[in-house]
Amino acid sequence: MVHFPMSWSAVLGRLISCSRNEFSADKAPLVAGRCFASSSNNSPSPTFPTSSSPQKTQPGVVGFVGLGAMGSRIALNLSRSFPLVACDTSQAAVNAFIASAAAAAAAGYPPSPPHSIAPARSVAQLFEKASELQEEGARQLSPAAVLTSLPSAAAVRAAWLGEEGLIRRAAAAASRGRGAGGEATGKRGVVALVELSTIEPRTALELSAAVDKENETSSPSPLLRFLSAPVSGGTAAAEEGTLAVLAGGPASSLRAAAPFLAPFSSRVLHAGSAPGDGDAAKLANNLALAIQMASVAEALSLASLLAPGSLTPRRMVEILNQCSGRCWSSETYPPLPELRNDYRGGFAASLMLKDLALARDAAAEAARKSSSFSSSWTPLGDAAAVAYRVCPGSDDFSSVFRHFYGGGKAAES
Secondary structure, three states: OEEEEOOOOHHHHHHOOOOOOOOOOOOOOEEOOEEEEOEEOOEEOOOOOOOOOOOOOOOOOEEEEOOOHHHHHHHHHHOOOOOEEEEOOOHHHHHHHHHHHHHHHHOOOOOOOEEEEEEEOOHHHHHHHHHHHOOOOOOOOOOOEEEEOOOOHHHHHHHHOOOOOHHHHHHHHHHOOEOOOOOEOOOOOOEEEEEOOOOOHHHHHHHHHHHHHHHOOOOOOOOEEEEEOOEEOHHHHHHHOOEEEEEEOOHHHHHHHHHHHHHHEEEEEEEEOOOOHHHHHHHHHHHHHHHHHHHHHHHHHHHHHHOOOOOOHHHHHHHHOOOOOOOHHHHOOOOOOOOOHHHOOOOEHHHHHHHHHHHHHHHHHHHHHOOOOOOOOOHHHHHHHHHHOOOOOOOEHHHHHHHOOOOOOHHHO
């Protein structure tokens, strides 16, 4: 146990021939210093980040499963506000997380009250360690919330479902706080279960159904609140605690999860009241991002070809950002190697390919259910995928500029 403070035209041409309280849906309440937009008439309202102040300590222990590039950064921010059980099946991932947390503590960043972090290698161990970390006087025994950030739907199902999955474990832990007559004892309460991974909507619906089944046995009130809440912003935003959360689920679940989203997010967008709505929004967003990044890379390559020596990639980025071609991939995340750490780290091209495949498959599934959908619903995404397949899987997805278009060399910058 460790104690410390926490801180995407030729290709297209070929392919086209693919908390516990309800809140009003017409309000955007501020929860834990963050701006929450709820949905109205099934349309998400725009949100704006609020200025964030240091997070106050919240009661209860948080469990976090999945210490990959995104998950480890999210977990580190969570540990600023909660005692944390950090879980991954990889011992190397657990060790790396503990080391990075210790380094952050030694550097004194960010300043916050000390909290405890306990490592775990399984869901069962997570719940055991959470009990050990429970702070005296907390309203709810272990854990108050469990969040997961995992690489695939298969990994999500393995962690969540079955007799040893976190749904069953969380229900058992929460129910131990009921008296013989089913009354709440005050020692345990609602457990927020939050899935942050990028998955297809049907997996979120599967998890939600499993949670509902457990809740049917916890009369007189449900003990588990499930929220599917994929995140957007990449590793930089995860590290800074400024991710956007795309939440799908009922208002009560969003409310229960709100304190546990605040430490790593600057805005929460309530995509819809059905589990999977946030996942649908995330797939649509990443489809647009993949196409957008590839289009910017293609534009930079075209400019260099037509005006060699004059329209360097950097100069063309400056021009794009003052014209109608301006977008996130030109302004915030231009695909220039000197700005992207020579494409090391970041959002891996392999993950972008995974998300494009999820979007394609989800569209195909929807097409089978509705005659209004084209059988080739993602032709631009399919074209972009051809470009990203050329990239080394571990390189940042912006490396499509170098690996597909031949740009991104030092002499061009």
